[in-house]
Amino acid sequence: MPDPKYRDALIQIEASMQTGGQVVLDEDEKRLNSRLLQMKQKEVMRADFPPAMHFFKARDLIKESPLFSLLQKVPKGAALHVHDLAMVDVEWLVKNVTYRPYLYMCFTNSQSIRFIFSSEWPKLLPYCSPWVLLEKLRATTINSTELDDSIKRNLTIFTDLDPDVLYPTQDVIWGRFEQAFLAVLGLVSYAPVFTDYYYQGLREFYTDNVMYLEVRALLPEHHDKTWALKTYQEVTKQFTADHPDFFGARLIFTVHRGVNSTVMASVVEEAMKLKREFPDFMAGFDLVGREDQGRPLWYFRNELSLPSDRGLQLPFYFHAGETNLEGSEVDQNLLDALLFNTSRLGHGFALLRHPVAKELSKKRGVALEICPISNQVMKLVDDLRNHPGAALMAEDHPLVISSDDPAMFGSSGLSYDFYQAFVGFGGLRSNIGTLKELAMNSIR
Numbered sequence: 001m002p003d004p005k006y007r008d009a010l011i012q013i014e015a016s017m018q019t020g021g022q023v024v025l026d027e028d029e030k031r032l033n034s035r036l037l038q039m040k041q042k043e044v045m046r047a048d049f050p051p052a053m054h055f056f057k058a059r060d061l062i063k064e065s066p067l068f069s070l071l072q073k074v075p076k077g078a079a080l081h082v083h084d085l086a087m088v089d090v091e092w093l094v095k096n097v098t099y100r101p102y103l104y105m106c107f108t109n110s111q112s113i114r115f116i117f118s119s120e121w122p123k124l125l126p127y128c129s130p131w132v133l134l135e136k137l138r139a140t141t142i143n144s145t146e147l148d149d150s151i152k153r154n155l156t157i158f159t160d161l162d163p164d165v166l167y168p169t170q171d172v173i174w175g176r177f178e179q180a181f182l183a184v185l186g187l188v189s190y191a192p193v194f195t196d197y198y199y200q201g202l203r204e205f206y207t208d209n210v211m212y213l214e215v216r217a218l219l220p221e222h223h224d225k226t227w228a229l230k231t232y233q234e235v236t237k238q239f240t241a242d243h244p245d246f247f248g249a250r251l252i253f254t255v256h257r258g259v260n261s262t263v264m265a266s267v268v269e270e271a272m273k274l275k276r277e278f279p280d281f282m283a284g285f286d287l288v289g290r291e292d293q294g295r296p297l298w299y300f301r302n303e304l305s306l307p308s309d310r311g312l313q314l315p316f317y318f319h320a321g322e323t324n325l326e327g328s329e330v331d332q333n334l335l336d337a338l339l340f341n342t343s344r345l346g347h348g349f350a351l352l353r354h355p356v357a358k359e360l361s362k363k364r365g366v367a368l369e370i371c372p373i374s375n376q377v378m379k380l381v382d383d384l385r386n387h388p389g390a391a392l393m394a395e396d397h398p399l400v401i402s403s404d405d406p407a408m409f410g411s412s413g414l415s416y417d418f419y420q421a422f423v424g425f426g427g428l429r430s431n432i433g434t435l436k437e438l439a440m441n442s443i444r
């Protein structure tokens with residue numbers, strides 16, 4: 001028989017290596033911990049265990065879970081991976097935006113909708129029906145709840161239908177996802193809405209006990225980008241003044257990775273200029289959109305080298321490894337992001353298959369922004385107990401949990417993702433130390 005003492009020692013060493021293993025707990029935390037672990041034990045035993053199910057089917061189960069209520073109250077540190085157009089519950093958008101005057105709507109060829117605020121009849125879009133003034137449509141619609149519901153369905157990919165039937169492949173779900181973003185864009189890019197929208201976004205995270213945010217923002221063209229950044233900054237200041245215990249927010253300026261190198265060069269120029277104008281408020285730069293369909297980082301190596309060629313500061317926060325196409329060009333993004341000195345890695349879902357990138361990111365303390373619900377909904381993993389985060393957490397790889405696009409996935413703030421990480425890939429052993437370390441990682 002192996003020596004039980006030796007076995008105990010090994011178990012202890014392993015536990016101390018796992019995320020949270022080295023966190024010191026005070027007496028209150030220890031008491032809370034035993035309650036937390038009892039609750040988790042119960043959750044794990046249930047037949048309809050949420051991390052094993054698609055989030056769309058699991059959401060209401062999670063919502064009713066006592067462990068989830070507790071996680072909502074726990075301070076979760078910072079949300080470091082959140083996209084501008086998916087911060088706010090669509091319910092709010094429908095109630096607070098679509099009833100405003102001067103809002104026009106049209107129906108696209110690809111079964112989506114578009115919006116625009118305009119004082120006069122807007123120009124026709126080639127792929128859309130003629131514009132209708134929403135106020136007028138409402139006046140002639142008998143069932144306004146139905147109209148609101150159908151608008152809502154177009155602003156999110158969350159659904160009550162079977163998600164695997166509605167979205168059978170990654171292509172289908174990414175298609176619907178991008179359509180929903182375009183629908184939201186028309187609602188929020190109108191200046192008066194934009195300020196209210198962003199304030200509400202901060203409120204949703206603040207209410208969920210998140211103290212700081214980094215928002216990846218496209219800064220659409222309707223006004224110039226300096227205006228957009230300034231407005232973001234002012235609203236953040238206002239929110240922090242209204243909620244003094246809120247720490248604040250910064251922006252990561254992003255561009256869609258579908259652009260060509262000429263556009264990329266000018267966007268990087270713009271990013272450098274904005275970084276000079278907003279040295280504190282602007283955190284850095286990133287590329288967004290589906291990695292598998294966009295060009296890899298290496299394709300843009302010349303453009304992305306502009307800042308360092310000129311000796312200018314433009315920190316990168318690259319999405320990388322949000323793919324399961326192992327060995328593809330795009331699969332190289334993880335290593336390339338690190339070679340470009342990325343400050344963090346967005347998703348890093350593919351990291352386990354890249355031992356060198358894994359070693360490098362660990363050594364340099366480059367944290368992964370893990371977004372469990374997003375990875376499940378966008379079909380990178382079915383059962384969240386199998387998320388690569390499980391192995392990375394066990395190895396004490398630097399990581400933070402984030403929610404990516406809560407409004408698109410029907411979640412909100414950070415708590416749903418914390419729940420999935422805590423009971424899903426955290427396994428039975430993850431404890432209050434794990435939560436504490438995750439929160440601390442996010443504010444380091």
Ligand SMILES: O=c1[nH]cnc2c1ncn2[C@@H]1O[C@H](CO)[C@@H](O)[C@H]1O
Nearest residue numbers: 083084085181218288289290404405
């Ligand atoms: O998980 C993601 N990976 C890559 N891009 C994303 C993800 N979520 C949202 N966006 C991108 O962000 C833009 C809005 O800011 C959307 O157009 C979408 O393409």
